[in-house]
Amino acid sequence: MPMRSIWRTLDRGLARDIGLVCLADGVVGLSYGAISVGGGLPLWVPVLLSIVVFAGASQFLFVGIVAAGGSPIAAMAAGLLVNTRHIAFGLAVSDVIGSGWRRWPGSHLMTDENVAFAMRQDELKQRRAAYWAGGIGIFVCWNIGVVIGGLAGSVITDTDVFGLDAAFPAVLLALVLPALRDRSTRTAALVGVVIALIATPFLPAGLPVLLALAGMLFYRAGKPALEEAPNE
Amino acid sequence: MNNTPLVLVAIGVLAVGTFSMRFAGPALRSRFEMPERAQQFLAAAAIVLLTALVATSALTEGHGPAGIARPAGVLVGGILAWRKAPFVLVVVAAAATAAGLRLLGVP
Numbered sequence: 001m002p003m004r005s006i007w008r009t010l011d012r013g014l015a016r017d018i019g020l021v022c023l024a025d026g027v028v029g030l031s032y033g034a035i036s037v038g039g040g041l042p043l044w045v046p047v048l049l050s051i052v053v054f055a056g057a058s059q060f061l062f063v064g065i066v067a068a069g070g071s072p073i074a075a076m077a078a079g080l081l082v083n084t085r086h087i088a089f090g091l092a093v094s095d096v097i098g099s100g101w102r103r104w105p106g107s108h109l110m111t112d113e114n115v116a117f118a119m120r121q122d123e124l125k126q127r128r129a130a131y132w133a134g135g136i137g138i139f140v141c142w143n144i145g146v147v148i149g150g151l152a153g154s155v156i157t158d159t160d161v162f163g164l165d166a167a168f169p170a171v172l173l174a175l176v177l178p179a180l181r182d183r184s185t186r187t188a189a190l191v192g193v194v195i196a197l198i199a200t201p202f203l204p205a206g207l208p209v210l211l212a213l214a215g216m217l218f219y220r221a222g223k224p225a226l227e228e229a230p231n232e
Numbered sequence: 233m234n235n236t237p238l239v240l241v242a243i244g245v246l247a248v249g250t251f252s253m254r255f256a257g258p259a260l261r262s263r264f265e266m267p268e269r270a271q272q273f274l275a276a277a278a279i280v281l282l283t284a285l286v287a288t289s290a291l292t293e294g295h296g297p298a299g300i301a302r303p304a305g306v307l308v309g310g311i312l313a314w315r316k317a318p319f320v321l322v323v324v325a326a327a328a329t330a331a332g333l334r335l336l337g338v339p
Contacts, residue, residue: 076246079246091256165298173313216280
């Protein structure tokens, strides 16, 4: 899909919503850059990660482990584990990304946010526009934020003061709510949530969310068949 | 940080591994046509993952609970979204609730 056509397809409301999320991502990027440099890492580490990995949660984990003196290999493994969910996202949005050369930049631009924006749209054309506009916008804002945050050092390290840690789950929740009107999807998602929450205290980051996929056993069941629930 | 080559290798492997996971779906799909039902199943799976991500990021921090301010903010945002409030309001209200509670000393 050519760029001009992306902008023509996006209605103003959607463009504004995507812009807001890009801005919020940029602020989180600021804090990530500042935390990394404040933790004693050279600026190129958070910046390089943001460009070539471009996955916020795994980047925070990576710099957290390395800055604390942990092994870079352990940091890499933790990051890979957190990013495994992209396999399922890629399967779900592959028609949105398109074919041919577009698959390369399109895959790299995959984030929780633009996948959720795409799933929220009804028609393929709108899904494509939301995915690409979200992906490009977040990539640009995130990387600019990281560089500025890294250069500014310890100016903004705690975005919790602004409540941004609550804004991100709220963004994703608002985007998945319409899909949860479908009873079967909702059941699968609720089972998945329970599994992920139970697993969180015991398993490394990333794995609990992945385990939530077990909720898909209940997909198309129509109603929850609790008697047949597999024992955890 | 004193081991630059090792950090570079770790970043490289993380980048290649992450890209491969992102690319797997699009690469597979260009080889064969996916039936409608499989398509629906995969879409639902993505929603399940995103919902679990909402729950864990709203309620937990590391291996423990996330306190009160953050879940409260997400709850306010969630209720507004459910009542079909504008997206901007959902996001701002969630952040403002959490920030406001913290200002009052709520963890």
